[in-house]
Amino acid sequence: GNSVTQMEGPVTLSEEAFLTxxxxxxxxxxxxxxxxxxxxxxxxxxxxxxxxxxxxxxxxGFEATYRKETTSFHLEKGxxxxxxxxxxxxxxxxxxxxLSFGAxxxxxxxA
Amino acid sequence: SQTIHQWPATLVQPVGSPLSLECTVExxxxxxxxxxxxxxxxxxxxxFYSVGIGQISSEVPQNLSASRPQDRxxxxxxxxxxxxxxxxxxxxxxxxxxxxxxxxxxxxxxTVT
Numbered sequence: 069g070n071s072v073t074q075m076e077g078p079v080t081l082s083e084e085a086f087l088t089x090x091x092x093x094x095x096x097x098x099x100x101x102x103x104x105x106x107x108x109x110x111x112x113x114x115x116x117x118x119x120x121x122x123x124x125x126x127x128x129g130f131e132a133t134y135r136k137e138t139t140s141f142h143l144e145k146g147x148x149x150x151x152x153x154x155x156x157x158x159x160x161x162x163x164x165x166x167l168s169f170g171a172x173x174x175x176x177x178x179a
Numbered sequence: 180s181q182t183i184h185q186w187p188a189t190l191v192q193p194v195g196s197p198l199s200l201e202c203t204v205e206x207x208x209x210x211x212x213x214x215x216x217x218x219x220x221x222x223x224x225x226x227f228y229s230v231g232i233g234q235i236s237s238e239v240p241q242n243l244s245a246s247r248p249q250d251r252x253x254x255x256x257x258x259x260x261x262x263x264x265x266x267x268x269x270x271x272x273x274x275x276x277x278x279x280x281x282x283x284x285x286x287x288x289x290t291v292t
Contacts, residue, residue, distance in 0.1 A: 102280055111185075111269050111283040112223075157223065159281075165211055165230075165273060167281050171222040 070095040070160040074170030081148055081177050089143040089173045091132075091158030099160040101125075101134055101141040102167065106155040115143075115156070148177045181206040185270050185284035192291055198243075198257040200287050202270030205251070212253040213271040213281065214245055223269070229253060265291045 075090040093101070100119045104112040116125030121136035132143045141158060155174050159167040182205045192198060204210055214226045225238045227245035235245050242261050246254045253270055270284040 104281075104283075111286045112271075112281075113283070114280045117280055166213070166225060166228060169215075169223040 070099055070162050070168045072158050072160055072168055072170040074158050075173055076171070078174040078176060081175065083149060083177055083179055084147045085177075087143075087145045087148045087152070087175065089156055089158075089175070090140070091142055091170060092138070092140045093158070093160045093168075094139065095160050095162075097163065098136060099162065101132070102159045102161065103130070103132055103141070103143050104157040104159060104169075106157065106172070108154070112157065148175075150177045150179050153177045181210065181272055181274055181282055183270055183272055183282060183284035185268075185287055187287060188285065189288045190290070192260050192289065194262055194291055195259045198255070198260050198264070198289070200255040200268055200270075200289075202253040202255075202284055203251055204253075204272045207251070207272065207274045209250060211273040212247065213273070214253065214255050215269040215271060217267040217269065217286075219266070227255070260291045262291050265289055 072093045102117045103115040105115045106112045116127040118125040118134035121134050124133045130145045132141050153176050155172045157172045158170045161167055184203045211230050213228045215223045216226055217223050227235055227237055229235050229247045232247055243257050267286050267288050269286045271281045273281050
């Protein structure tokens with residue numbers, strides 16, 4: 069199946085700072101790629117997705133571009149808020165319809 | 180869109196006691212269903228997945244089992260809990276065979292004492 073490597077955390081930022089969380093994957097073919105977010109004490113929510121090369125997923129000010137040549141799907145946000153504090157997971161979709169999750173990156177945004 | 184119900188939200192159980200966590204899905208039919216576990220400070224580990232009633236695939240050997248008695252019901256069980264079974268258990272659902280995302284329930288925090 070696929071595997072994913074995520075930037076290790078924790079990441080601590082000040083409000084309005086720029087956030088980047090690196091994600092690279094190994095896969096056969098071209099899997100759909102997802103970013104999920106987990107707020108404290110909650111389950112995972114889909115943040116954004118991209119289904120083919122050069123697609124850009126975006127939501128809530130976050131963006132990630134499907135880079136086939138570098139097998140990457142880095143998450144970015146230009147100006148973070150305290151409410152963005154959460155754990156972020158990168159996940160490629162396997163051919164057998166199972167998601168492979170990275171270890172997660174904990175992001176803390178300070179006012 | 181589908182809604183996933185998981186209960187209970189939190190559970191404290193002694194070592195050696197049985198376990199039953201239930202997950203039900205609304206708003207879809209014939210979904211793929213998944214049980215994940217998230218240990219403290221760690222990523223998600225896929226425990227079981229099911230593509231239909233009575234069809235269960237186990238990803239890792241462990242002290243747990245899963246059953247799918249109905250199309251939209253997925254149950255995680257154990258006959259005797261271990262301390263290492265503590266964690267955050269998440270039920271998830273995938274609708275269809277395209278690039279649809281995985282939808283998660285709110286999870287059950289299990290503490291084995």
